[in-house]
Amino acid sequence: MTATAPPESLVDAPPVLDVRDLSVTFRTETGSVSAVDGVNLSLAPGEIVGIVGESGCGKSVTAMSLAGLLPRSARIDGSVRLQGQELVGARPSTLRAARGRDIAYIFQEPMSSLNPVLTVGRQVAEVLQVHERLSRREALERAVELLALVGIPSARERVKHYPHQLSGGMRQRVMIAMAVACSPKVLIADEPTTALDVTVQAGILDVLRDLRDRFGTSILVITHDLGVIADIADRVVVMYAGRIVERAGVQRLFDRPQHHYAAGLLSASPTPGRHAGTHRLQEIPGLVPVLEAQPDACTFADRCPAATARCSSAAPPLEPAPLAADVGDHPHEVACWHPRGDRPRPTVEEHA
Amino acid sequence: MRGYLLRRAWQSLLTLVLATVVVFLGVRALPGDPALALAGEDRTPEALAAIRREYGLDQSLPVQFWRFLTNALQGDLGTSIRTGQPVSSMLRTALPVTLELSLLAIAIAVVLGVGAGVVAAVRRGRPAEWVANALALLGLSVPHFWLGLVAILYLSVATGLFPASGFVPVSESVAQNLHHLVLPAVILGTGLSAVIMRQTRSSMLDALSTDFVRTAEAKGLRPRAVIGRHALRNSLIVVVTIVGLQLGGLISGAVVTEQIFGLPGFGKLTIDAVFQRDYPVIQAVVLVTASSYIVINFAVDLLYSIIDPRVRVTGDAS
Numbered sequence: 001m002t003a004t005a006p007p008e009s010l011v012d013a014p015p016v017l018d019v020r021d022l023s024v025t026f027r028t029e030t031g032s033v034s035a036v037d038g039v040n041l042s043l044a045p046g047e048i049v050g051i052v053g054e055s056g057c058g059k060s061v062t063a064m065s066l067a068g069l070l071p072r073s074a075r076i077d078g079s080v081r082l083q084g085q086e087l088v089g090a091r092p093s094t095l096r097a098a099r100g101r102d103i104a105y106i107f108q109e110p111m112s113s114l115n116p117v118l119t120v121g122r123q124v125a126e127v128l129q130v131h132e133r134l135s136r137r138e139a140l141e142r143a144v145e146l147l148a149l150v151g152i153p154s155a156r157e158r159v160k161h162y163p164h165q166l167s168g169g170m171r172q173r174v175m176i177a178m179a180v181a182c183s184p185k186v187l188i189a190d191e192p193t194t195a196l197d198v199t200v201q202a203g204i205l206d207v208l209r210d211l212r213d214r215f216g217t218s219i220l221v222i223t224h225d226l227g228v229i230a231d232i233a234d235r236v237v238v239m240y241a242g243r244i245v246e247r248a249g250v251q252r253l254f255d256r257p258q259h260h261y262a263a264g265l266l267s268a269s270p271t272p273g274r275h276a277g278t279h280r281l282q283e284i285p286g287l288v289p290v291l292e293a294q295p296d297a298c299t300f301a302d303r304c305p306a307a308t309a310r311c312s313s314a315a316p317p318l319e320p321a322p323l324a325a326d327v328g329d330h331p332h333e334v335a336c337w338h339p340r341g342d343r344p345r346p347t348v349e350e351h352a
Numbered sequence: 353m354r355g356y357l358l359r360r361a362w363q364s365l366l367t368l369v370l371a372t373v374v375v376f377l378g379v380r381a382l383p384g385d386p387a388l389a390l391a392g393e394d395r396t397p398e399a400l401a402a403i404r405r406e407y408g409l410d411q412s413l414p415v416q417f418w419r420f421l422t423n424a425l426q427g428d429l430g431t432s433i434r435t436g437q438p439v440s441s442m443l444r445t446a447l448p449v450t451l452e453l454s455l456l457a458i459a460i461a462v463v464l465g466v467g468a469g470v471v472a473a474v475r476r477g478r479p480a481e482w483v484a485n486a487l488a489l490l491g492l493s494v495p496h497f498w499l500g501l502v503a504i505l506y507l508s509v510a511t512g513l514f515p516a517s518g519f520v521p522v523s524e525s526v527a528q529n530l531h532h533l534v535l536p537a538v539i540l541g542t543g544l545s546a547v548i549m550r551q552t553r554s555s556m557l558d559a560l561s562t563d564f565v566r567t568a569e570a571k572g573l574r575p576r577a578v579i580g581r582h583a584l585r586n587s588l589i590v591v592v593t594i595v596g597l598q599l600g601g602l603i604s605g606a607v608v609t610e611q612i613f614g615l616p617g618f619g620k621l622t623i624d625a626v627f628q629r630d631y632p633v634i635q636a637v638v639l640v641t642a643s644s645y646i647v648i649n650f651a652v653d654l655l656y657s658i659i660d661p662r663v664r665v666t667g668d669a670s
């Protein structure tokens with residue numbers, strides 16, 4: 001397995017990030033949209049956790065809500081504790097102090113996420129100027145080191161370049177340099193490789209893994225791409241329509257997916273541990289619903305091959321999976337009235 | 353960048369020559385005979401012929417044009433038919449007044465417009481935005497001359513806060529000079545500042561919802577840095593274009609404003625010359641106006657490449 005589990009002692013340490021009962025609702029002109037509902041999530045030091053789910057499942061909204069980066073139209077309930085400090089409802093100055101220093105982000109689009117009119121060196125240096133009170137010169141000097149750290153050749157020249165002068169992969173490395181400048185405890189990577197081609201992807205994932213190994217950074221990787229999860233994550237969380245429907249160790253989820261949604265996503269996907277390139281999620285018939293309010297039902301019921309009357313009348317809680325086999329290092333939980341149990345994951349034909 | 357500048361300079365020169373031809377012909381197409389205007393009571397054919405000969409009006413158009421062009425290149429713009437003074441010296445006294453008025457108006461408009469635009473965007477949906485929007489609407493819809501007259505009535509005549517008319521050169525007294533120019537400059541700048549405000553507001557709103565502003569926020573930057581360094585700098589690219597396009601309007605606005613405030617500037621020179629069919633002066637005035645348009649466009653282009661690094665590169669490539 002390339003995704004080596006972090007040392008046992010680290011997993012038992014108190015979580016760096018602890019999310020409890022997180023819900024996000026947007027006020028829009030056409031009514032409210034419930035994007036995230038009752039999400040519980042924790043990140044141990046040095047752990048890499050993946051969040052997967054189809055488009056519109058609430059992955060990005062979950063990620064943004066952690067450091068309060070959502071627009072004013074979003075209402076966030078629940079609790080987000082970063083090293084014990086509550087961030088939901090925290091003062092702007094508290095949030096600012098945490099952002100970039102304790103919790104940092106890498107976004108999907110490396111072109112539009114960098115400011116086109118500032119040199120990349122300046123953009124990396126900025127973080128250090130704010131959080132470490134370095135002078136502009138010192139910060140630029142550090143920026144050179146950071147760009148070199150994330151694998152940008154001739155970094156001393158590159159700091160003077162503008163984003164449009166760099167390739168997509170290089171820009172994403174700049175984003176990473178910016179994110180890790182202050183050695184954050186938690187790194188949130190929202191589709192860090194989606195816009196990049198496969199060979200570049202592998203390089204970016206190597207950089208992330210290397211950061212975890214060297215600095216013990218905890219990383220939350222959000223992706224559509226099960227190949228990325230298989231490659232880098234220790235644990236996976238599967239989201240559907242704003243809720244967590246299943247979570248388990250990577251190997252475990254790939255072997256014995258319990259939720260029919262997870263099983264659907266996983267059919268025809270790679271085996272963990274192999275650098276298998278890009279693997280988009282398997283198409284499941286139907287669409288992720290946009291919900292005005294969260295119903296007391298399984299929101300996947302109308303797309304689920306195993307749905308019964310019970311599924312549309314009560315929401316299944318997230319509970320330990322009914323499995324005979326050993327669960328391994330990480331708990332395996334599922335929110336389903338009819339989990340798949342000991343059946344192995346379906347093949348494409350079986351699911352189709 | 354060099355090649356780009358050279359090409360621009362060449363284009364500018366061509367535009368200038370064209371403008372000169374158009375002006376030359378345009379002035380001669382005006383109804384009315386300057387000789388008649390000059391002759392006064394003595395309208396005998398001999399007197400008129402003498403006048404025409406003196407000012408070269410009896411020559412063919414191409415000859416007149418050639419003479420005008422070669423003289424202009426030597427800095428000799430001819431002699432005013434109306435005052436008998438060299439046109440170039442008339443310009444030398446009038447131009448600084450207008451230049452100062454315009455620059456002051458632009459400065460005021462940019463400061464007010466950009467400031468209000470940023471506030472309106474950042475405080476979207478709150479009272480500050482409504483106030484800024486209402487002021488912008490007023491600035492756009494109320495004509496200069498009316499605003500100027502009202503200002504004179506209340507701020508000069510009634511309260512005596514500002515002089516109602518006249519001008520003091522900077523060389524005599526800086527304070528006096530500003531005192532005379534502030535009010536006209538504010539009036540002249542209102543329209544422009546309203547345009548700038550609206551443009552700044554809308555491009556700031558765009559900028560504030562971009563991914564890179566979110567990145568800036570995710571870095572933990574202060575709002576001042578997020579708004580100023582990240583959002584505003586990108587918005588200014590659009591604002592600069594708009595300002596550039598609006599400066600032409602500013603020149604014509606200056607003509608009216610100078611008239612209202614009795615400033616001895618370019619506008620006054622122009623109007624007097626047109627009424628008197630003072631060919632040499634009209635020609636010179638239009639020539640200077642055309643040149644200033646060209647210079648302004650050039651300056652706007654330069655400013656672009658300073659603000660937006662991407663323009664610098666395309667300039668290089670071409």
Ligand SMILES: Nc1ncnc2c1ncn2[C@@H]1O[C@H](COP(=O)(O)OP(=O)(O)OP(=O)(O)O)[C@@H](O)[C@H]1O
Nearest residue numbers: 026028033035054055056057058059060061062290
């Ligand atoms: N600003 C907003 N206002 C209203 N609704 C929003 C807003 N942002 C997101 N949503 C809604 O929240 C839901 C979840 O969106 P989110 O961006 O988290 O999906 P995602 O899982 O990240 O999808 P993708 O894989 O496409 O990035 C969607 O239904 C979306 O329409």
Ligand SMILES: [Mg+2]
Nearest residue numbers: 059060061190
């Ligand atoms: Mg997303």
